[in-house]
Amino acid sequence: MPVIGRLVRQGLVVFGILGAAACASAPRSSAAVPPTAPAEPSAEDRTVAAASAAFASGREAALAGDFACARLHFDEAVSILRPVGGPTPSASVSAFSVDLYEGIQRYEALAGATEEAGTSHGEVSPELAAEIEAPEPTAEEIAGAKAAVDSESTAVRSDVPIVVNDSVLRLIAAFQSDGLHDKIAAGLTRSGRYLPMIHSVFAQEGLPEDLAMIAFIESAFLPHARSPKAAHGIWQFMPRTGRQYGLTSNGIVDERSDPEKATRAAARYLTYLHDLFNDWYLVMAAYNAGEGKILHAMQRTGAKDFWQLASTSAIRNQTKNYVPAFIASVLISKDPARFGFEFTPEPPITYETLRLERPIDLQHLADATGVTVEDLQALNPELRLLVTPRQPEGYDLKIPSGALDTFQVAYAAAPTAKTPSFKTHVVKKGETLPRVARKYGISVTAVASANSLNPRSRIVRGEEILIPEKPVRVAAAKPAAGAKPAKASKKKTSEAPAPVASASTAKPKSYRVKNGDTLYRIALRHGVSVAEILAINGLGGTPAIKPGDKIKIPASGK
Numbered sequence: 001m002p003v004i005g006r007l008v009r010q011g012l013v014v015f016g017i018l019g020a021a022a023c024a025s026a027p028r029s030s031a032a033v034p035p036t037a038p039a040e041p042s043a044e045d046r047t048v049a050a051a052s053a054a055f056a057s058g059r060e061a062a063l064a065g066d067f068a069c070a071r072l073h074f075d076e077a078v079s080i081l082r083p084v085g086g087p088t089p090s091a092s093v094s095a096f097s098v099d100l101y102e103g104i105q106r107y108e109a110l111a112g113a114t115e116e117a118g119t120s121h122g123e124v125s126p127e128l129a130a131e132i133e134a135p136e137p138t139a140e141e142i143a144g145a146k147a148a149v150d151s152e153s154t155a156v157r158s159d160v161p162i163v164v165n166d167s168v169l170r171l172i173a174a175f176q177s178d179g180l181h182d183k184i185a186a187g188l189t190r191s192g193r194y195l196p197m198i199h200s201v202f203a204q205e206g207l208p209e210d211l212a213m214i215a216f217i218e219s220a221f222l223p224h225a226r227s228p229k230a231a232h233g234i235w236q237f238m239p240r241t242g243r244q245y246g247l248t249s250n251g252i253v254d255e256r257s258d259p260e261k262a263t264r265a266a267a268r269y270l271t272y273l274h275d276l277f278n279d280w281y282l283v284m285a286a287y288n289a290g291e292g293k294i295l296h297a298m299q300r301t302g303a304k305d306f307w308q309l310a311s312t313s314a315i316r317n318q319t320k321n322y323v324p325a326f327i328a329s330v331l332i333s334k335d336p337a338r339f340g341f342e343f344t345p346e347p348p349i350t351y352e353t354l355r356l357e358r359p360i361d362l363q364h365l366a367d368a369t370g371v372t373v374e375d376l377q378a379l380n381p382e383l384r385l386l387v388t389p390r391q392p393e394g395y396d397l398k399i400p401s402g403a404l405d406t407f408q409v410a411y412a413a414a415p416t417a418k419t420p421s422f423k424t425h426v427v428k429k430g431e432t433l434p435r436v437a438r439k440y441g442i443s444v445t446a447v448a449s450a451n452s453l454n455p456r457s458r459i460v461r462g463e464e465i466l467i468p469e470k471p472v473r474v475a476a477a478k479p480a481a482g483a484k485p486a487k488a489s490k491k492k493t494s495e496a497p498a499p500v501a502s503a504s505t506a507k508p509k510s511y512r513v514k515n516g517d518t519l520y521r522i523a524l525r526h527g528v529s530v531a532e533i534l535a536i537n538g539l540g541g542t543p544a545i546k547p548g549d550k551i552k553i554p555a556s557g558k
Contacts, residue, residue: 048096051080055100063299074104101523137173145172148339149331156334159208160280162327167310171321171328176340185343187220188333192345194221194234198263205267213329214284215266217322223257223381230454232256235266239453245269246526251420251450251468252389258382259349281306281323289319351379351398354407359395361417362386368410371400384449387417422450423467427459440467464514508536513549526553 041049058073081097137145146169156162175184191212198212218236219225231238233256239249245265247255255261273283276291285306286294297303297314310320332339363386366373377383379398388395399407425436433455437444448455450468459465511522523533532554545551 044090044093047080047093051077051096051100054080055103058104063295077104137170137177141173141177142166142169145169145176145339148172151338156331158210158330158334160210160330162330163307164327164331165307165324167321167324168327168331171324172331172339175328175332181340183220184329184332185341187216188336188341189343189346190221191216191333192347193349194259194263195345196348197260201260201263201267205264205271207267207270208280210330211270211280213326213333214270214287215263216329216333217325223259230457233262234259235262237262237265239451241269249451251422251466252385252387253382254384255382258380261382279305282309284323284326285309285315285319288322289315349379350401352401352404353396354399354404354411356388356395356397356411358416359388359390359419360411360414362388364414365407365410368413369403369406371403375400385420387419390419421469423469425465425467427461427463427465429461431459431461433457433459433465436465436467442468508552508554511551511553513545513547513551517545517547519545522551522553 054073054077058070058077061067061070061073077100078097081093081100149164149169149172174180194215195212198215199209202209202211215221215234218231219234221234223234224232225234225236226232227236232242232254235256237245237247237256239256242249242256242262242265245268247258247261247265249256255265270283270287273286273291274280277283277286277294282294282298282305293315294309297309297312301309301312301314303309303312303314306323309315310323332341336343362373362376362383365371366376373386376397376399379400388397423440425440427436433447433453434444436459437447440447444455446468447453447465448457450466453459509526511526513522519533533551536552536554
């Protein structure tokens with residue numbers, strides 16, 4: 001059950017009690033006690049009710065865009081549950097606090113920059129964009145689409161809702177049109193590479209497998225698909241959203257382009273959105289446009305579902321067409337021939353992995369193994385350079401199935417490459433990407449690429465920008481006689497992704513607080529709850545954190 005819904009169903013969230021409270025100063029805890037509290041409530045009930053009322057006020061402020069006010073109320077709610085120096089809360093209050101923290105995270109997330117919310121920022125796959133934005137099929141084409149839908153003898157079996165209305169029929173007709181038919185067929189052909197992996201990941205995460213077709217609408221299953229707004233990969237994550245869900249993006253790797261890593265991040269994001277909206281169509285709209293935009297649009301219009309919202313002018317046409325496009329793609333994928341599509345899905349990508357304890361140049365492996373650099377890049381689309389990254393835990397390079405022994409020998413003999421180094425620049429007031437690039441004597445494109453930004457992207461004061469320096473290859477001595485070759489993981493395919501490490505066995509990470517960080521944002525970025533961060537750091541109440549502080553982050557298991 002969604003966290004916010006759970007709070008409402010328990011009768012703990014009293015909306016609007018403090019909605020009119022001024023936020024020039026911190027709200028008083030006593031004002032948060034609801035006037036309708038039952039006679040002689042227990043101390044525990046009063047605590048929960050007061051924290052719930054403070055949360056409700058924070059929620060209203062967040063939806064109104066007043067995040068400074070929202071934080072005051074959210075901080076008050078946390079203080080009520082975990083007063084500094086107070087007694088250890090009871091088991092029931094502690095359990096409630098977890099729900100509360102998760103709810104706070106969701107509304108704190110709305111404070112992110114508008115242009116970075118969601119994934120593709122209202123864009124769709126460049127392959128499909130023009131027709132999805134303004135499909136204009138003829139009446140005859142729409143009638144043909146309806147006839148194809150009606151010709152099905154039994155209802156479509158899908159694990160997500162399927163509604164067929166005029167909007168959906170228009171998209172089916174657009175997909176069948178001469179201008180788009182071949183592109184749709186090509187995307188469905190490519191889907192064979194990734195669908196088994198996506199279905200497996202979604203099954204592990206408890207998500208409907210037909211949600212995999214979101215990736216079709218986002219990217220037509222092109223790993224390097226990139227929108228004009230810098231969304232990237234088959235799931236079209238924007239840089240900020242990708243980082244929030246654990247995808248590293250820098251000058252060496254961009255994990256948004258790794259289909260499996262991005263799928264796991266998408267699964268977490270979709271789960272979060274469903275907790276927030278409890279409606280898959282609203283989830284899809286929010287995935288495309290950002291949850292903040294959808295929440296605000298619903299608040300302004302009073303819309304209760306996607307179709308009501310789509311009938312207003314509160315969301316962009318791309319988002320209005322996004323859900324119908326998804327439904328159309330699901331219907332076509334279930335029975336392509338009935339809709340005039342003939343294709344053979346490509347086989348799932350298979351590979352083995354070689355653990356690299358040091359960075360190397362892909363060209364050395366290619367020369368020694370007879371596998372082309374292009375083939376290695378295709379298996380490792382997250383690599384932005386020919387040099388592999390240096391990582392404390394090592395880097396798992398995907399290699400062709402059956403080539404493990406050859407690659408182990410080649411790796412042992414390959415010289416160590418020096419990974420590119422980066423300086424960190426903290427953006428000052430009024431700075432732009434071109435100005436920063438000129439300061440360091442490099443191109444705007446180089447700076448933008450190192451930070452997964454569009455060269456025209458805006459940067460804000462206090463933001464950290466990576467400044468790339470030219471990589472230098474250095475030779476290394478060959479391994480000593482008798483040295484063991486690198487170990488490789490067991491063979492895996494996109495049909496059976498490797499299991500995720502348990503959070504109970506993984507060590508906590510160290511995190512240095514950055515400008516603008518709050519506990520809620522840090523928790524969201526690392527996929528943990530505020531309660532877990534407080535517990536692992538031995539903190540109580542609402543501890544103040546400031547840039548430069550080091551805190552522990554528990555392993556999330558995601």
